[in-house]
Amino acid sequence: MIQTxxxxxxxxAPDQLAAKVAQGIADWRPDNAVGQFRLPGxxxxxxxxxxxxxxxxxxGAKTLVIGVANRGGVISESWKDVIxxxxxxxxxxxxxxxxxxxxxxxxxxxxxEQGQKxxxxxxxxTPYPIADGRKRSGKRVLGIGTDCSVGKMYTGLAMDAxxxxxxxxxxxxxxxxxxxxxxGEGVPLDAVVADFMAGAVEYLTPDNDDDHWDHIEGQGxxxxxxxxxxxxxxxxxxxxxxxxxxxxxxxTHMRGLPNYDLPTLxxxxxxxxxxxxxxxxxxxxxxxxxxxxxxxxxxxRRYLEETEARMGLPTVDPYRIGAERLVDALVQA
Amino acid sequence: MIQTxxxxxxxxAPDQLAAKVAQGIADWRPDNAVGQFRLPGxxxxxxxxxxxxxxxxxxGAKTLVIGVANRGGVISESWKDVIxxxxxxxxxxxxxxxxxxxxxxxxxxxxxEQGQKxxxxxxxxTPYPIADGRKRSGKRVLGIGTDCSVGKMYTGLAMDAxxxxxxxxxxxxxxxxxxxxxxGEGVPLDAVVADFMAGAVEYLTPDNDDDHWDHIEGQGxxxxxxxxxxxxxxxxxxxxxxxxxxxxxxxTHMRGLPNYDLPTLxxxxxxxxxxxxxxxxxxxxxxxxxxxxxxxxxxxRRYLEETEARMGLPTVDPYRIGAERLVDALVQA
Numbered sequence: 001m002i003q004t005x006x007x008x009x010x011x012x013a014p015d016q017l018a019a020k021v022a023q024g025i026a027d028w029r030p031d032n033a034v035g036q037f038r039l040p041g042x043x044x045x046x047x048x049x050x051x052x053x054x055x056x057x058x059x060g061a062k063t064l065v066i067g068v069a070n071r072g073g074v075i076s077e078s079w080k081d082v083i084x085x086x087x088x089x090x091x092x093x094x095x096x097x098x099x100x101x102x103x104x105x106x107x108x109x110x111x112x113e114q115g116q117k118x119x120x121x122x123x124x125x126t127p128y129p130i131a132d133g134r135k136r137s138g139k140r141v142l143g144i145g146t147d148c149s150v151g152k153m154y155t156g157l158a159m160d161a162x163x164x165x166x167x168x169x170x171x172x173x174x175x176x177x178x179x180x181x182x183x184g185e186g187v188p189l190d191a192v193v194a195d196f197m198a199g200a201v202e203y204l205t206p207d208n209d210d211d212h213w214d215h216i217e218g219q220g221x222x223x224x225x226x227x228x229x230x231x232x233x234x235x236x237x238x239x240x241x242x243x244x245x246x247x248x249x250x251x252t253h254m255r256g257l258p259n260y261d262l263p264t265l266x267x268x269x270x271x272x273x274x275x276x277x278x279x280x281x282x283x284x285x286x287x288x289x290x291x292x293x294x295x296x297x298x299x300x301r302r303y304l305e306e307t308e309a310r311m312g313l314p315t316v317d318p319y320r321i322g323a324e325r326l327v328d329a330l331v332q333a
Numbered sequence: 334m335i336q337t338x339x340x341x342x343x344x345x346a347p348d349q350l351a352a353k354v355a356q357g358i359a360d361w362r363p364d365n366a367v368g369q370f371r372l373p374g375x376x377x378x379x380x381x382x383x384x385x386x387x388x389x390x391x392x393g394a395k396t397l398v399i400g401v402a403n404r405g406g407v408i409s410e411s412w413k414d415v416i417x418x419x420x421x422x423x424x425x426x427x428x429x430x431x432x433x434x435x436x437x438x439x440x441x442x443x444x445x446e447q448g449q450k451x452x453x454x455x456x457x458x459t460p461y462p463i464a465d466g467r468k469r470s471g472k473r474v475l476g477i478g479t480d481c482s483v484g485k486m487y488t489g490l491a492m493d494a495x496x497x498x499x500x501x502x503x504x505x506x507x508x509x510x511x512x513x514x515x516x517g518e519g520v521p522l523d524a525v526v527a528d529f530m531a532g533a534v535e536y537l538t539p540d541n542d543d544d545h546w547d548h549i550e551g552q553g554x555x556x557x558x559x560x561x562x563x564x565x566x567x568x569x570x571x572x573x574x575x576x577x578x579x580x581x582x583x584x585t586h587m588r589g590l591p592n593y594d595l596p597t598l599x600x601x602x603x604x605x606x607x608x609x610x611x612x613x614x615x616x617x618x619x620x621x622x623x624x625x626x627x628x629x630x631x632x633x634r635r636y637l638e639e640t641e642a643r644m645g646l647p648t649v650d651p652y653r654i655g656a657e658r659l660v661d662a663l664v665q666a
Contacts, residue, residue, distance in 0.1 A: 131559040133590045194530050195523040197562045225569035225612050226464040229530045232555075233562035257466045260611075271607060278593075279558050 002094045002119050002184040004032045007056035007086075008046060008067040011079050012039045019044035021096060022067025024182050028157045028172075032184065034059040036067075039078055044068070053082075053089050063119075065181055066095040075099050084110045094119035096177030121180040122188050124200070131198035131237050133279065138208030141330055142240040143218035143289065144272045146262050148227060148255045150248040151291035151318070152218035153179050155326070158318035159244075160215045162327045169212035173204050175234065179217045189219055189230055197230065201237025213330065216240065222271055223263045224254055235272065239279040242286045242330055243272055245313075249303055250294040265311055286329040288315040335427045335452050335517040337365045340389035340419075341379060341400040344412050345372045352377035354429060355400025357515050361490045361505075365517065367392040369400075372411060377401070386415075386422050396452075398514055399428040408432050417443045427452035429510030454513040455521050457533070464531035464570050466612065471541030474663055475573040476551035476622065477605045479595050481560060481588045483581040484624035484651070485551035486512050488659070491651035492577075493548045495660045502545035506537050508567065512550045522552055522563055530563065534570025546663065549573065555604055556596045557587055568605065572612040575619045575663055576605055578646075582636055583627040598644055619662040621648040 008022040016023070025033050026046040035051035038044075046067070051059065064086040070076070075083075075097070083093055083101075087110040093101060101107050101118040111118050119125075141159065143152035156172055157179075163170035172179070174186025187200045205214045216238045220227030245268055254260035263271070269285050276283040288311060292300035300320060308315035314325040341355040349356070358366050359379040368384035371377075379400070384392065397419040403409070408416075408430070416426055416434075420443040426434060434440050434451040444451050452458075474492065476485035489505055490512075496503035505512070507519025520533045538547045549571045553560030578601050587593035596604070602618050609616040621644060625633035633653060641648035647658040 133558040133587075133593060135592070190526075190528040192527050193523075194525050194527060194563045194566070195560065197527050198559055222565075222608070223611050225466040225572075226531055227528065228569050228608075228611075229562040229564075229566035230527045231562075232565035233527070236558035236561050239558075254466075259468070260466060263611075274604060275555070275561075278556050278561075278596075 002181070003062035003092055004184050005061050006033045006063050006065040007051060007053070007061040007091070008033050008036045008048065009064050009082065010036050010038045010042050010044050010046070011068045012041050013044035013068040015043045016045070019046060019068050021069070021178050021181055022046045022065070024178055025065065025067060028161070028182050034061045037064070037082070039082070053086055053091070057089055057091070061091065063092040063094050066093070066097060067181070070097055070099065075104060080104070080106060083107060087111050087114050087116045090114065090116065092117040092119065094121060094181060096121045096181055098122070121177045122191055124188055124192055126203070128187070128192060128196040128200035128203050130195060131202050136202070136205070136207045136239065137210060138212045138214060140205055140214045140216055140238055140240045141242040141244060141286070142216045142234060142238050143244050143246045144231070144268060145218055145221045145246040146223065146265065146268050147221050147248065147251060148224050150246045151289060152246045155244055155246055155289040155318050155323065156215035156217050157182070158323035159326050159330070162323045163213060166327070169209055171212070171214050173214050173216045175201070175204070175217040175219050186217070189234070190227070194229070197233035198237030201234055205238060218246065222275070223268070225257065225260065232275070235276050236279045240276055240283055241280060242284055242333055243276060244326055245269060245285060245288045247288065248291045248294070265307065284333050285313065286333050287313050287326045289326065290315060290317050292317040292320055335514070336395040336425055337517050338394055339366045339396050339398040340384060340386070340394040340424070341366050341369045341381065342397050342415065343369050343371045343375050343377050343379070344401045345374050346377035346401040348376045349378070352379060352401050354402070354511050354514055355379045355398070357511055358398065358400060361494070361515050367394045370397070370415070372415070386419055386424070390422055390424070394424065396425040396427050399426070399430060400514070403430055403432065408437060413437070413439060416440060420444050420447050420449045423447065423449065425450040425452065427454060427514060429454045429514055431455070454510045455524055457521055457525055459536070461520070461525060461529040461533035461536050463528060464535050469535070469538070469540045469572065470543060471545045471547065473538055473547045473549055473571055473573045474575040474577060474619070475549045475567060475571050476577050476579045477564070477601060478551055478554045478579040479556065479598065479601050480554050480581065480584060481557050483579045484622060485579045488577055488579055488622040488651050488656065489548040489550050490515070491656035492659050492663070495656045496546060499660070502542055504545070504547050506547050506549045508534070508537070508550040508552050519550070522567070523560070527562070530566035531570030534567055538571060551579065554587070555608070556601070558590065558593065565608070568609050569612045573609055573616055574613060575617055575666055576609060577659055578602060578618060578621045580621065581624045581627070598640065617666050618646065619666050620646050620659045622659065623648060623650050625650040625653055
């Protein structure tokens, strides 16, 4: 668990896209961040106050979060100077970078001297159990994608936000590094050892109130041969009561696999639902989330309408239209 | 890769069952073992000559293989004495025990002094790639179980043996510790990090001659919620041309999951085949392997006949009847 609130480190991010993690935190958990820290030449701005380390400390910040993707996998000297100074001023530091903080001797030494923590959220910090398949109390919904990177995290965060606005009991359960940094906790599922994947998901979504919803962040796709095992563990460890099908309509092949076509939404539904019912016989597909970013306004509306008519399920783009109808469908189910 | 031939260490195994790993090696790769080493009071015998370390060394043995399950997860002092002596005489040592050789300082020291290797086959020894899904040459068959521990390894080893007898090109590809010790190589799939599972299977079954068959050892079950992700990675990383359904007919619930029923063979077929066709559109279900050990002779024959008639697929117990008809089905397919 990463201590909040954060100071978001944007570094010398060349553009807004490079600061995607910081943007995600600013969008979804604004209360988790007191401000942003930018180096000269930074081309990103997530709309929070620019703060020095001392100003952020005075505002209550406990953790410096690396909210920017680095280039070439190296933590530059200019970044390192800021991180060491932050540790010396009593910040913890959290990162989802491939280059691990813990593998940098200078950072480890600075953290030890100050008694501060380095969080590498790509690496599991807990020994997870083997899944026992016991039926847990509370409700769970899982986003299932036709492919990787089609908006599963966004969909879960958006449904969680709608439920919270409505005063419902709701948690977003992060399974990837961006989600973990946004919420401050979670399981980096792709880094868990095979035997413990489903158990890690059970650990992530424990017993809860009967009217509480866990929005489990989906990963991979049952149709993506590189990562389908991770998706399978989410379906069986998560024992979801509801599935939301997630799709990006302009993709011409599976991400990173030029010879693999995307499945239809029908194929996704017919594949995922029987598998989900192994763990939860009452599971239902309740709706469809489409990432229409690459479509024009009219084209997007037409695609959503046609898909809704064809599939007989509420179909939205949670970014463009909002996730209200998905939440309505969950509540009715 | 573990150097062969082996000396099989049976230790003080209380009974034959405790020496299952050694028995597997003696049954399936008799040429891989020069003899067995037993301590006073050993209740197991795998039918090989009893040898001292010196006799085994003289017979060409290169590796002492721990062929026995230990109790309570501890390597006893009497075992340790033999292992240290073996290292000092120039043996490598290989083990699939939960207690790792490499975590015992005395063993590590002895191995380093002699320049010998300690193989803990539960732990991956190679960094595996992320799967790329590229179509590989050669043929592959995968055993798919209604449950865990229903005879998938045995089925693969038996089909491999029949092919070898017929002079066909054939390899058994181990994915668990027993299989790895039997063949001297493989991937301990349940210990691989999630993102690399399917890539590890691709690595295990590389391009091969068009008429070569890989018999990939199955793991877990698509219907076993604790391990289904591992099974999924085998299906997509293995891109099998053929599936053999594996079943144990007397089980009353999924192994270790008292509240989970076993799927029917029909449900297994209808679930596994569409998933397999994502990676290999030509995949077919070619036969059924039933472990009838718990049935009487007549009962077993009746069960096999009824299943064959119902499913329309050659149905055998490879132990009782042999795997010839499964191989015939593979060749025809």
